[in-house]
Amino acid sequence: MEFQYQQETEKLRNSWMKHKHKVLRNYLVEDIQDPRINVQSILCRHWLIEQLFGDKFAYLAEHELRYSLIMNWLNKLYKRNIRVNQLQAILFGLIEKQDNIDGIEIPPYVSHTFASLACPNYNYDLLNWAPSDTNDTAFPEYIITTFQRIWSEVLENEQSQKISVLEPACGSANDYRFLASFGMAKFLNYSGFDLCTKNITNAKHMFPDVFFNTGNVLEIQAEDKSFDYCFLHDLFEHFSIEAMELAVKEICRVTRKGICTSFFNMHDEKEHIIKTVHDYYWNRLSMSAMVNLFKQYFDRVKVIHIDSFLSSQFSCGDTQNKNAYTFIIS
Numbered sequence: 001m002e003f004q005y006q007q008e009t010e011k012l013r014n015s016w017m018k019h020k021h022k023v024l025r026n027y028l029v030e031d032i033q034d035p036r037i038n039v040q041s042i043l044c045r046h047w048l049i050e051q052l053f054g055d056k057f058a059y060l061a062e063h064e065l066r067y068s069l070i071m072n073w074l075n076k077l078y079k080r081n082i083r084v085n086q087l088q089a090i091l092f093g094l095i096e097k098q099d100n101i102d103g104i105e106i107p108p109y110v111s112h113t114f115a116s117l118a119c120p121n122y123n124y125d126l127l128n129w130a131p132s133d134t135n136d137t138a139f140p141e142y143i144i145t146t147f148q149r150i151w152s153e154v155l156e157n158e159q160s161q162k163i164s165v166l167e168p169a170c171g172s173a174n175d176y177r178f179l180a181s182f183g184m185a186k187f188l189n190y191s192g193f194d195l196c197t198k199n200i201t202n203a204k205h206m207f208p209d210v211f212f213n214t215g216n217v218l219e220i221q222a223e224d225k226s227f228d229y230c231f232l233h234d235l236f237e238h239f240s241i242e243a244m245e246l247a248v249k250e251i252c253r254v255t256r257k258g259i260c261t262s263f264f265n266m267h268d269e270k271e272h273i274i275k276t277v278h279d280y281y282w283n284r285l286s287m288s289a290m291v292n293l294f295k296q297y298f299d300r301v302k303v304i305h306i307d308s309f310l311s312s313q314f315s316c317g318d319t320q321n322k323n324a325y326t327f328i329i330s
């Protein structure tokens, strides 16, 4: 690897190794980043499901997205210190088909979802619980695992040939832990790597039998086209543009069929915006430049701008991150 990339790697490694094991294990899977309610993690799981089973589970996938929107909406209400009696009033309002309860507007994705389900449904659980303290808004297990339980049940008796999947920058098995708990891991020959050894120690501690290794996306230790699929979340923004282009080249070199990648900071402009934070980058990437880059290696890049997608599919007007994009590359 060239000297400039060795230097950049060293800075990245130090930046991530600064954190304690416990912080690394938890901080990217909490609150709105929890892969059970994070739309980009959900879309990535759906993409894997589609590679395995075609559109057989499209209906369930749609409802999982609806659930995540409701959960994110509730999360915001909790932070505004909503009480359980107000939530119960919302539940009665939904039954009565009202769209505003005591000044709280019910978003259309909540009322449409509620109306499309038989009663009672999981929304009854959701609207009968509120945190006792605004500092501790973590959902209880029976609520946050709603779709985890459904997926693991429906996938239990499914059969499929395994696909090989690579996840660069896997963190502390941040997304893998939910591939496991959703019953998807048994269909995958999964390999994850991360530059930060502490993350890999955490991941191996949780999943001693799964292939997790320390590795660098700028120099992937794998033969050309050795994986069917690759997915990765929230990495490309943290490199210099030259290193980011090398990372894309490496990922495309080792992947045979398709890639799903999430961006947390992208815009629909021609130029990348370069920004450094401490020892690494926090760039805003150009959507068209990234599409053109991937097109050097693959034929098709499907761009999902999360805000536009949720607005057109579910009339959702309150997406948290307007700069979030997911690419499906094939």
Ligand SMILES: C[S@@+](CC[C@H](N)C(=O)[O-])C[C@H]1O[C@@H](n2cnc3c(N)ncnc32)[C@H](O)[C@@H]1O
Binding pocket: 009, 012, 013, 016, 028, 168, 169, 170, 171, 172, 174, 175, 193, 194, 195, 196, 199, 215, 216, 217, 218, 232, 233, 234, 235, 238
């Ligand atoms: C923002 S975190 C995202 C982690 C995980 N993908 C997620 O979405 O929760 C970025 C991750 O990239 C890892 N990383 C940074 N540079 C890397 C490199 N050159 N090769 C592999 N992993 C790297 C960091 O250690 C960190 O775990």
